[in-house]
Amino acid sequence: MTTKSEQQSAGRGIRQSMSELHTWVGLLLGWVLYAMFLTGTVSYFKDELSQWARPELARLTERPDAAVVAQRIATAFDKVAPGTSQWSVRLPDDRNNSAYAFWRTASREPGQRGFAEGHFDPATGERVAARDTLGGDFFYRFHFQFHYMPVPWGRWLAGIAAMFMLVAIISGVITHKKIFVDFFTFRWGKGQRSWLDAHNMLSVFGLPFHAMITYTGLVTLMAMYMPWGGQVAIKSPAERQQLQAELSAFTQPGKPSGQKVPMASITEMVREAQQRWGHDNVGRVNVTHSGDAAARVTVTRGDSGRLSMSPQYMEFEGTTGRLLSARDEVGGAAETRGVLYALHLGRFGDGFTRWLYFLVSLAGTAMVGTGLVMWTVKRRQKLSDPARPHIGFRLVERLNIAGIAGLSIAMTAFLWGNRLLPTTLAGRANWEVDLFFIVWALALGHALLRPVRAAWVEQLGAASVLLFLLPVLNAATTQRPFWHSVAQGDWVFAGIDLMCWAFAALHLVLARRTARHHLAAPIKRRADRPGAAAIASGGAAE
Amino acid sequence: MNVVVHRFLATGPLISRIGAALFGGYALAALSTVAVLASPMSKVQAVIAGQLASFLVYAGAVIWVFAVRSAPKAWTGLIVVALPLALAAWSVS
Incomplete structure (x- = not known):
């Protein structure tokens, strides 16, 4: 005795069910995953960020014995x-x-x-x-245990999110019949198709890395997630020590x-x-x-x-x-x-390897981000009343703005706080972290109140401005401005200044594209082709 | 009344699958970390190997649960795999 939906799922085949699994598993913790990916990505330069966060400590010109x-x-x-x-x-x-x-x-x-x-x-x-600052360690710790919650809870949340990611990756691959053909396909300015192509390209390009990083992320905390074998086998303190010695x-x-x-x-x-x-x-x-x-x-x-x-x-x-x-x-x-x-962790590598890690990881971040945006782009065409979308749609749309653009602002605000908060402030390191969350919450409020396109453009623009001005702030508040760093050959400080400008440019490009793209979108509405949207969404599974 | 029954019949299998994926999958993975102790590896290495493999077991179970044609079939598959694992786990505990 099977129900109607069961019969449907039987007829739809494995790629359709994997496509749906991919969609919902990806969405449910998508914002958590995006934040984990982005803070994890910058953590490949955790030590450099920590150096930047403590400008009082002199640069070492050579490695001491x-x-x-x-x-x-x-x-x-x-x-x-x-x-x-x-x-x-x-x-x-x-x-x-x-x-x-x-x-x-x-x-x-x-x-x-x-x-x-x-x-x-x-x-x-x-x-x-x-x-007093956590420096790069804040992003690093947030990446796997978050904040304002007991450490075990944060790590469990990170583990569940990673497990969702692993399932999303596997189901995403199964969904893709033409995985290589799609990799070489890019259709610019075609709305949903472009988002899909971007998502595919970012995913396939880094696929081995994304799968590896998700699985190995689970491995880093596996004793916590899967303690059962150990509980059965390891009884005496001597055995426990033996196990510990194998790990640390x-x-x-x-x-x-x-x-x-x-x-x-x-x-x-x-x-x-x-x-x-x-x-x-x-x-x-x-x-x-x-x-x-x-x-x-x-x-x-x-x-x-x-x-x-x-x-x-x-x-x-x-x-x-x-x-x-x-x-x-x-x-x-x-x-x-x-x-x-x-x-x-990628700590074995030299600078070149670390940059590769950083860039592919950034592609992973963009993979999650484009996936989240695609959820709304795909569904907007099917809305019965596009002027008044249902609550779930609006929620995802707003959370995307705060979760993606808002996070950029919050992370930059953390770095601003590092330069602006007085050194005499009690609990200063905590204030830097609080500032990160206050700004992120403000971004969420802004995303809820403003029209969607305006909210995207304003937040991406704000992130761009804050990133662009961070090296200026650094020059004004420390003895180590950009020109000084370059003259000294201090590529940690100069590099972070340059990266701020690179990310400022990226956010500016995204802000401009969003501003223009959404202006054009209503004209290209598919009302004249009622079947097109259905084909397009079904086509995502092919 | 009829509507409620229909709703249930329509969403029941989905909820069943989600339960099978989340909890059934975890239980299967947890069981595998104990079953691996029956292998000839040393205890300590077996514990670590079990943990390493568990996430792949879990992910595989979730994919299985959503790939098959019906919710009962999803559960049956998990149980069929769990039985020999349980036997192995029982032999070491």
Whole structure:
């Protein structure tokens, strides 16, 4: 006994049902996915954005010797956090101009793990005073855990969105019979057809990347999403530690002996690691119970020069400098996971690879964006009364404006906040983030109140102006204006200025096209060809 | 009354499919992460391998659920795959 709709679905074939699955799975969390894609895309330059966000920290003209810096930081920690059970420092490299460290503090409230963090000058080992900001880390964290909600919730939401994306990609491919022919087809200025062609081209061009990035994104948090195998198999603390060691080089501090013994040279330990992995390939130094007989020093390999993030480290006895163990490899499945993880983060690559990642990822962002816009373009032709569309249509239309153009404004506003908020402001880093959301909410309000075309044009225009003026603001508020950066060969600061202008131009082009395109659209209405819209929408499945 | 029944008959299978995709798919993926423990891999590697494969199982299940002709068939397919997995999972727990 099948119902009417069931009979229909039976007759329509797999491509039609995949097309519908693609449409609805893509729409439902489309705005979440768009935000994840765009903030994720800029996160490939997270370290550069963080440098930009702390203009007080001087540029490093050459990469400092990790062995020397590590010793400086170790000496500093005798004063910064004497008696801490653990401190860990990410050493400066080609992309980071400061040593970033975190350490355990005596936790005040029970059950709360106390951590403190800070940036250190690689030249002096002193703690540096930079403005309080999350910098590029805000976009990075937002990308997989959002904000204003408990971290696990945000990560679950990101996981569900990624799963939707994976389904959208697979169903999108099945929908496409003529995937290669369509890739080479582009029909400009043809309304829905153009949107469809743009969507196809962006999707197919980056298809392996989009599929890879979505799947590997799930892999980065898979232990949280799929804990069941582990819950059945891993019972004892020893087994848990064994599993953990396959995934991360981060070790928990053991028990201190209580016996004070001076530490051996950290420089020598890092030298040993440099001999093993290469001079510029030490990522992190981790010290537990410094100054105690039970002190341990772990030196971790950097991310470059290998296509895996699986843990590789050397463990030394802190007081003698004797090598206790060296971990060079993990099991097969763990290594696979390490490679997938590394593929997602793209940290193994040089500048060229990073730019490729950035550009293809941007195409992925545009793929989601064009998909969202296409949902409305496709349906506008079928509306019974185009002057008064139904509520669902209007909602999608407005959310698209705020979700796409509004996000550009909000992200730029975050960077403006970084330059404009007073450094003395209490909770400054949080204010920058609040500003991002306040501006985004204002953009949503604007999108709801204004006519659709005007809202698109105004928001794209506002984003363009804000982006264009950001380098001007930077020149006015810091000692590092564009011309100065170029003269100094500081391509982090100059590059961000140039990218602001490139994105300003992109938004301007989009604003102008939107302004012109929608003016022409009503004339080309398909009222004279009632069947055309149906053919066109059915044609999307072909 | 008749309208309500019709509505239900029309949307029921769709809701059933959505349930099969969201929850059935997840359950199948979760089951596979336990079933893989029955493989000769070491425990730790099997746990990781199960997690890696689970998302592909989940995605495949969702596609299956919407690709087949009817909602009952969608559920049947999930159950047919779940049975041997459950057997393997039962052998290790």
